[in-house]
Amino acid sequence: MQFGFLLEQVVNGLVLGGYYLLIALGLSLIFSVGGIVNLAHGAFYALGAYVSVEITKYLGFGSAIVLSPIAVALLGILFERFILRRFYDADPILSLLVTFGLAMVTEQAIRIIWGAPPISAAIPQSFRGSVFLGDFLFSRYRLLILAVVAAVLLGVWLLLHKTSFGRVVRAGIQRPDMVAALGIRLQPYMTAIVMLGVGMAALGGAFFAPITIVHPAMGAEIITVAFVVVVIGGLGSFWGVVLAAMLVGVVRGITIHFAPAAGEASIYVLMFLVLMVRPRGLLGERIEKFE
Amino acid sequence: MTRYSRRTLLKAGAAFAGASAIGSPAILRAQAARIKIGHLVPLTGFLGAIGSYAQLGVKMAAEEINASGGIMGKQIDLMSEDSVNPATASTKAQRMIEQDGAVLLFGEISSASSLTIMQVAERNKKVFFSTGARSDALRGKDCNRYSFHCDIPNTVMVNAVGTALNQKGMVKGKKFVTLTADYIFGHDLLKAAKAFFSANDATLIGDELIATDVTDFSPYLLKVRQAKPDVVCCNLAGNQVTNLVKQYAEFGFPYPLVGFNLNTGDAWAMGEGNLSGTWPTVWYHTLDNPASKAFVEAFSKKYGKPPENHAWIEYITLKMIAQAITDTKSTESDALIAYFEKQTQFDIMKSRKGYFRSWDHQLVQEAYPFTVKPKGEMKDKWDMLVLGEAVPAAGAELEAIYPTKTQNPCNMKA
Structure with a gap:
């Protein structure tokens, strides 16, 4: 029985890891390619949540999940073109x-537009409740999230590893000077990466709006965990971030099972241990420009 | 890239310091004929959502008082700031008294922050009205002569909900699992809940302590199911309550969820169809009495939404303070304390008047259990709750639901 309960926590942790992944993967990509630690990443997550709540009112939940990340990704173009672009070569x-x-400005903007009190959002009726497999329990809604995350993950992996776009991006991470020497401008690629990154964060926000409180500071709350995931996973590695996100979700779940009060601390202990053994993160690559 | 030299930074720093030194005395002079009152409330963190309502209430009260000529002809100068956390709350309270010249302080929702402000108040011999903190300990073993407590304490919330649950046969012989906020308030509430369970033949089969910044409750919910309780009881606070209720609805467990603490603002943020069960409240905007109706109408007109219970409590507190200063013609702590210790009665927008109990400074007032309104009967999205009968029942002594002198270890030093 005890083992079954533990397994339930592990599976639930993997699902939660999938959600961390949506936010952390973009953060990692933007840092790997542009060398920018995007502290405003959480703000895009919050915007994704707020925009999806608005869209849900008029067009329903399904449209909101699709349109909100697209809207935020378009905002990402402006973010990259007018702000980030000036800082690629500057002191980090x-x-x-x-x-x-920008994170603070966005949080205040949300306060001005939607007000400081949280706004309400609910899961559509059809996704409420749990699915049972024997004695195993899954939240129906989280299964949906898991499926979408898996699809997004596959999409991003294919994009990075099976297309010419991906080849340039991966080359740009390691040797931007060589890419430039070959006559390829990295800037349009960077715009696309930022769009992709903030779009994924917004998707995370849109999915979590119905099950967590939607308030102006929600971005600041998620950014810390996302950073922990990126640090544990290591820079430049797609699978490192995936592994780290899952690990963080599972470790948190198991800790809560045995010592609930230590649940939130456990992920930082994990980060500490990983950094002791592997300072570059689990699967982090050596990236010359950051050494 | 540009690097600023140390010299430039130094100059900028000196200019900044110079400007603030010249600037501040002018401000002090201009405001000498005003009554300065310090207000602290969390605007960030897990209580920030309800804190934002509190600030709307206090602003409206101050504007009304000033528009009607102020207190004894003096305008109120309200300094309202984010209390952030217990350490910052204490620092800001000290600064408001020492540097800004606040004659008294009020506000706060977090019991942990309220406790640190209470200590500052006592040290500086200034009155502090703790408006939203509910921990029993604040008006119990930690009480002091300079601190007054406006919100209902944990024991009263447990009694209010417990009475309603008992009537539904949901307590005797039932197995409970509790989820508890891991700070002074939650610990205190759990203690009151345990006392209630053991007095009513219920068993507590599990308790989870949950950090205040947790947003994902799924691992805890899995543990709740493993314990297979009859009733799940929420002893959480602020955003935690909203998150738990949303995710409880997501998992769709068959065990009824009840709770000993809920603020209307948290309920409004939950989303349609998520909340169920029986909970306590201290005030709700549908209460049927003239003072309450007038307040709700004015507030809704000003802000476009009805007042939350923290907006109400800040509003009545500032009004009580204004009345006390007017009646005593003084802002001196001793005069004010004596005035409230006379158990002066105040209209607090409830059918029965309230008063501060002389020996523990608790505002004695009605409380209400509530259940959730079915969707079809809601007039608007704010109209979520069905209030039960006020506790204590009409005709009973108002103090009946409060801890007695023997139960409450408050011992004030003169």
Whole structure:
């Protein structure tokens, strides 16, 4: 019986990991390609949630899940063109400051537009409740999230590994100078990566709006976990982030099973241990420009 | 890239310091004829959502008082800030008294922050009205002469909901699992809940302590199912309650969810069809009495939404303070404490008047259990709750639901 309960926590942790992944993968890509630590990433997650709640009112939940990430990704173009682009070659502290500032500006903008009190959102009736497999229990809604995350993951992997777009991006991570020498401008690629990254964060926000509180500071709450995932996974590695997200979800679940009060601390302990053994993260590659 | 030299930074720093040194005395002079009141409430963190309602209530009260000529002809200068966390709350409280010249302080929702402000108030011999903190300990073992408590304490919330649950046969012989906020408030509430369970033949088969910043409750919910309780009981606070209720509805467990703490703002944020069960509240905008109706109408007109219970409590508190200063013609702590210790009665928009109990400074007032309105009967999205009969029942002594002198270890130093 005890084992069954534990397995349930592991599976639930994997699902939760999938949700962390939506936010962390974009963060990792933007850092790997552009060298920018995007502290505003959480703000796009929050925007994704708010925009999806608005769209749900008029067009329903299905449309909101599709349209909200697209809307936020379009915003990502402006973000990249007018802000990030100026900081690729600058001291990293400057991009840190500008994205931190942007996170605050976005949070306040949300406060001005939607008000400081949280807004309400609910799961569509058809996705409520749990599915039982024997004694095993899954939240129906989280299964939906898991399916979508898996599809997105596959899509991003194919994009990065099976297309010419992906080849340029991966080359750009390792040797931007060589890519430039071959006459390829990395900037349009960077725009696309930022769109993809913030779009995924917005998708995470849209999916979590019905099951967590939607309030202006929600972006700041998620960004820390996302960073922990990126740090554990290691930079430049697609599978590193995937592995780390799952690991964080599972470790948190198991810790809560045995010692509930230590649940939130466990992921930081995990990060500490990983960094002790592998300072570059689990599957992190050596990236010359960051050394 | 540009690097600023140390010299430039130094100059900028000096200019900034200089400007603030020249600027502040002018401000002090201009406001000498005003009554300065410090207000702290969490605007960020897990209580920030309900704190934002509190700030709307207090602003409206201050504007009304000032528009009608102020207190004894002096305008109120309300300094309202984000209390952030217990350490910052204490620092800001100290600064408001020492540097900004606040004659008294009020506000706060977090019991942990309220406790630190209470200590500042006592040290500086200034009155502090703790408006939204509910921990029993604040008006019990940690009580002090300078602190007054407006919200209902945990024991009263447990009694209010417990009475209603008992009537439905949901307590005697039942197995409970509780989810508890891991800070002073939650610990305190769990203690009150345990006392209630053991007095009513219920068993507590599991308790989960949950950090205040948790947003995903799924691992805890799995544990709840493993325990197979008869009733699940929520002892959480602020955003935690909203998150739990949303995710409880997501998993769709068959065990009824009830709770000993809920603020209307958290309920409004939950989304359609998510909330069920029996919960306590201290005030709701559908209460049927003239003062309450007038307040709800004015507030809704100003802000486009009805007041939440924290908006109400900040509003009545500032009005009580204004009345006390007017009646005593003083902002001195001793005069104000004596005035409230006379158990002066106040109209607090309920059918029975309230008063601060002289020996523990608790605002004695009615409380209400509530259940959730079926969707078809809601007039608007704010009209979510069906209030039960006020507790204590009409005719009973108002203090009946509050801890007695023997139960409450409050011992104030003179």
